[in-house]
Amino acid sequence: MLSQTVQDAINTQIHHEFYSSYLYLSMSAYCDSINLGGFAKWLRVQNGEEGEHAIKLFNYVTSRGGKVVLQALEQPPVEFGKPLEIFTAVLEHEKKITASITKLYEVAVKEADYPTQFMLQWFITEQVEEEKNAMDILEQLKMVGDAPVSLMMMDRALGMRARK
Numbered sequence: 522m523l524s525q526t527v528q529d530a531i532n533t534q535i536h537h538e539f540y541s542s543y544l545y546l547s548m549s550a551y552c553d554s555i556n557l558g559g560f561a562k563w564l565r566v567q568n569g570e571e572g573e574h575a576i577k578l579f580n581y582v583t584s585r586g587g588k589v590v591l592q593a594l595e596q597p598p599v600e601f602g603k604p605l606e607i608f609t610a611v612l613e614h615e616k617k618i619t620a621s622i623t624k625l626y627e628v629a630v631k632e633a634d635y636p637t638q639f640m641l642q643w644f645i646t647e648q649v650e651e652e653k654n655a656m657d658i659l660e661q662l663k664m665v666g667d668a669p670v671s672l673m674m675m676d677r678a679l680g681m682r683a684r685k
């Protein structure tokens with residue numbers, strides 16, 4: 522059985538994951554609106570993964586006999602600027618998610634909830650990968666600057682992203 526404290530903290534994280542999903546969906550819509558279909562596809566895959574993260578936590582709460590409480594989602598931004606600005610925002614967002622996962626892990630440690638600590642190790646590893654992905658793309662965008670041909674090539678490459 523989950524303690525109320527751990528359950529509340531996981532429910533908060535479920536909200537963060539659904540918001541991440543919503544944010545990336547909004548970024549994807551924006552990229553489509555500026556004819557960057559490959560960037561849009563990459564972000565759509567990310568949107569799907571974040572939804573899966575939320576459901577992973579949702580299923581975990583249920584499997585421990587807890588109660589999932591969904592919270593209202595705030596509206597994400599609708600304009601994101603140039604690709605460099607979009608991926609700066611992606612990286613910043615992932616850093617915030619890493620911080621919230623760390624906070625949740627600390628709650629599980631304080632509550633001596635070992636199964637939750639074990640479950641969260643997957644998320645900790647996932648965040649390393651997610652930050653790295655965002656950093657790699659951001660570095661490439663810094664290199665290509667505003668060069669249209671290079672941006673088109675990146676758009677094509679990012680459009681190849683498939684679900685894990």
Ligand code: OFO
Pocket residue numbers: 538541570571574615618644647648651
């Ligand atoms: Fe990108 O974050 Fe989920 O966990």
